Amino acid sequence: MLPMVKSNSPKFKEYQVKDITLNVAMGPFGSRITKDNFVSEGVPVIKGQNLSDGRFNDEEFSYLTEEKADDLSSSNAFPDDLVFTHRGTLGQVGILPAKFERYVVSQSQMKLTCDPEKVDPMFFYYYFCSKGKDDLLKHESGSGVPAISSPSTTLKNLTVEIPSLAYQKKVASILSAFDDLIETNTRRIEILEEMARRIYREWFVHFRYPGYQDDEFVDSGTDEFDAVPEGWDLKIMDEILEHYIGGTWGQEEPEGEENNPAYVIRGTDIPGGRSGNVDDIPLRFHKQSYINSRKLQHGDIVFEVSGGSKDQPVGRAMLITDTFLSELDCDDVVHASFCKLLRSDKSILKPEILYLHIREIYDDRRIMKYQVQSTGITNFKFTFFAENKQMFIPPMELQEKFQEKVSPLFKQMYILGKQINRLKETRDLLLPKLISGKIDVEELYQLGNQNNVD
CATH class of the missing domain: 3.90.220.20 (DNA methylase specificity domains)
Structure with a gap:
């Protein structure tokens, strides 16, 4: 208490x-x-x-x-x-x-x-x-x-x-301790994601994967690479994706057939969502048929197809995991109208590789070739992307080794994200009570000191 x-x-x-x-x-x-x-x-x-x-x-x-x-x-x-x-x-x-x-x-x-x-x-x-x-x-x-x-x-x-200045400082130090932990965990998440991205680049951009010395390299026949490992298939996105579909927005309140609750991930939720932040993801009401075809599951990618700006291209992406979905107190989670669900055919390409590939072409701006400006907003030419964007597909044995290496990193990222959410909840519970003096700061300090001794 x-x-x-x-x-x-x-x-x-x-x-x-x-x-x-x-x-x-x-x-x-x-x-x-x-x-x-x-x-x-x-x-x-x-x-x-x-x-x-x-x-x-x-x-x-x-x-x-x-x-x-x-x-x-x-x-x-x-x-x-x-x-x-x-x-x-x-x-x-x-x-x-x-x-x-x-x-x-x-x-x-x-x-x-x-x-x-x-x-x-x-x-x-x-x-x-x-x-x-x-x-x-x-x-x-x-x-x-x-x-x-x-x-x-x-x-x-x-x-x-x-209150008095001395008392203010004590309140600030308690609340700052929560934010310090939140920021530390956020930095750890960034480090983990950068580790996953570096492994991706090492294996699938620079082709220094385990055992690469024993492989033959051949002319890629593309502008992306000079040479690629022999036997790696070249496929377009339309062949790689098992399912893709636009999003839904639904209603703020239940109305008619739109009476089924589901959280809706928007483009603006993607940066925070990668760190497990679910604070601002809205709960809205939809037709059940819309949910059935769009319900997000482990390994799906939420991909932004409209929005963007001069400094922020459209095409931000987020990998969905079970750990992330468990943070939302509703069985159904879908994506918003300005996004698409991308679900890879896992017998062809593991979702972690597809996700990290999208992040790579976003950061180096290759993704810009699939964008078009319209009425002050940037739209993604998804059909053109699906029919023309090519990827070299590594052997499944290598994909599985990569998945084993990076999946724990993504899991740890979302575990840290869950910790951040708990820290925010506790901070936000304490905040108004500390600011208004409804909780005695001196006793909180004594409790903290006793816990440290114990």
């Missing part, structure tokens, strides 16, 4: 945000940042995608020159600043790491600098993941693109209730 607050627990006091912070500022207005300003390295620009996963997602930045960042000095942000989305996907908040000396917030964000003598930045970040977020969202405007009304003024005038 969690220790509840006693009469000697710290008093919480009310403040306005402007009284405990040094600065609240908006991102640049209008066209002060355009695509023409972006360079390959420099000062990173914070966008909504950087605030979408944990304390901060420090990947996929766009960059500005130092000179351009100086020109936007009022929109510069620094380590330990909080960043909020005020237009678009509301509710997003992040705390800036010390990876860079400074950042620039984009047009849809605003930043807050804490007064370190009055409020701990990490505590304030967690505050705005809980009660503070709810209070801020009460000021959402009523029409058009979701937005906070008069965002910087609203944030400055927001009333918050916080």
Whole structure:
């Protein structure tokens, strides 16, 4: 049982945000940042995608020159600043790491600098993941693109209730411990997937698989390789795939024949799903016949066929495993309309090899040849892909050796993903109670120390 607050627990006091912070500022207005300003390295620009996963997602930045960042000095942000989305996907908040000396917030964000003598930045970040977020969202405007009304003024005038600085730091350290473990497990997952991908490249791109020295190599007859092992068949995707089908979206609530629940994996769920993250996968209602032909099973691949952008080609993919499916509390899981289910004929090609091949051609951008731009969205020419994309098929004995080598890596990735989900659940249970003082932090510390001694 969690220790509840006693009469000697710290008093919480009310403040306005402007009284405990040094600065609240908006991102640049209008066209002060355009695509023409972006360079390959420099000062990173914070966008909504950087605030979408944990304390901060420090990947996929766009960059500005130092000179351009100086020109936007009022929109510069620094380590330990909080960043909020005020237009678009509301509710997003992040705390800036010390990876860079400074950042620039984009047009849809605003930043807050804490007064370190009055409020701990990490505590304030967690505050705005809980009660503070709810209070801020009460000021959402009523029409058009979701937005906070008069965002910087609203944030400055927001009333918050916080404990002493020392108590804040203890709360922040408890919650940070969960996020530290989550980030450690996430890095371990990335390492495991990179190990699987390196083995794939070593065996099936560089052809340095076990026993390759004893094989004869012949002209490949393709642009992809100069020479390939003799006897490896060349097949098109249409021959490799046993089943493929577009997705379904269904209804938010049961309606008519669409009354059967199933989780729906979207393209946007693919990056997190590879790490076992099931937090945002929606449960919707479908016709049973749609579920029957699309129900995902171990070894299937969810493949994105519409969406993308200039910097993110369409064609992201995710390998489905039993471990991943077990995390969703519903027997049926399907894929969304902008995705396809790919199921390999396992007597021809093991799914792990097909998945890693798709990841390889995505990362080196060979997949771009199967894309077409239409009405502002990128679509995948799947029929052309199925009829023209070729793969050299290794002997089944070699495939089975590869599968034995990489399957434990994928299993461990999803086990770590399950651990991440449990850590998130516990953190999210504690978060509002710690922030509001409903759980006694001092007793939690004592319990932690006793467990360490034991």
